[in-house]
Amino acid sequence: MKPPEEVLRRLELTVTRKLDGLLQGDHLGLLPGPGTEPAEARPYEPGDDVRRMDWNVTARTALPHVRDVVADRELEVWVLLDATASMDFGTGLMEKRALALAAVASVGFLTQRTGNRIGAHVLQSGAVRRLPARTGRAHLMALMRAVMTLPRDGASEPRMGFAMDQLRRTVLRRGLVVVVSDFLDPVETWETPLRHLGVRHQVLAVEVTDPRELTLPDVGVITLVDPETGRKQEVASGSARLRERYQAAAAEQRDRIGAAVRRAGAAHLALRTDRDWLRDLIQHILLQRRLARLAGGAG
Structure with a gap:
């Protein structure tokens, strides 16, 4: 296995080179731009940016109004990383854990480049470890080394909903929250906590999957192990009917x-271990930029 420092350097070069053309301007599509906190509306004055027009107040008062924004150049970014046992699986180009770390590194490099603060909450063994938010490349590298050298998790009950609630209670400043997980916990245990996170923060859900979670190969009798609980079950994968049911159930999930x-x-970014994750990230950024431009034009 390569040293964490070498892996981090390669990741940094890959991300910054590939995204260099997208890193111009304030809005990256992944990170919100500066000055996004709305202030009070006021009457329009000659020279004001017409893109700041508040059409609702203008229509209500019959006088043109604009809405300023509170300048806040320093964004606080928090990553909630799922490092439970189900992430230690992969049959594609990498394990889900490695793909999740690549996603965290990408967020970190974008954050560090624009001078923002980044911290992390890491869920493992049923508990949450908090890494404080700071600025600078040295802090980012220390944070990434900490998450890259995490031990493998043993069997433990999934608690993503608990981790989301804990982050919401402890992170009070508005910012961006990036949740990186396979989201295999029952939906009803994390959907409401995820929605509550969005009341205060912009939220990006990065879903990490592996192709073997979506289809079952025909390899005879295999033993399936639930990494979260340790439960085992033998399955006859030669049954075409079973493979069809498995694929349908996985797609439904x-x-x-x-x-x-x-x-x-x-926002939802789906990454797979058998795909070019950086290409998928770039496509997500471009899509979010287009949506932001359309929303701005509609306003």
Whole structure:
């Protein structure tokens, strides 16, 4: 295994080089731009930016109004990383854990480049470890080394909903929360906590999956182990009917996850261990930029 420092350097070069053309301007599509906190509306004055027009107040008063924003250049970004046993699985190009760390690193490099603060809450063994939010490359590298050198998790009850609630109670300043998980806990245990996070913060849900979680190969009798609980079950994978049912159930599960994320009001970025995760990240950024431009034009 390569040393964490070498892995981090490679990740940093990969992310910054690939995203260099997208890093111009205030809005990255992944991180919100500065000055997004709305202030009071006031009458329009010559020279005001017409893009700040408050059309609701203008229509109500019959006089043109604009809405300023409170300048707040320093954004606070928090990552909630699922480091439970189900993330220690992978049959694609990498394990889900490695893909999750790549996502965290990408958020970190974007955050550090724009001078924002980043911290992390890490869920493992049923408990949450808190890494404080600070600025600077040295802090980011220390944070990434801490999460990259985490031990493998043993069997423990999934508690993503608990981790979301704890982050919401302890992080009071408005900012961006990035939840990185496979979201395999029952939807009803985390959907409401995720929605509550969105009351104060902008939320991005990064869903990490592996192809073997979506389809069952025909390899004879196999023993399936639930990494979260340690329970085992033998399955005859040669049954075409069983493989069809497995694929349908897996697709339904992912549909439920996506629907729950949307209902919670969070942005959704799906990454797979057998795909080019950086390409998927770039596509997400471009899509969010287009949506932001459309929303601005509609306002």
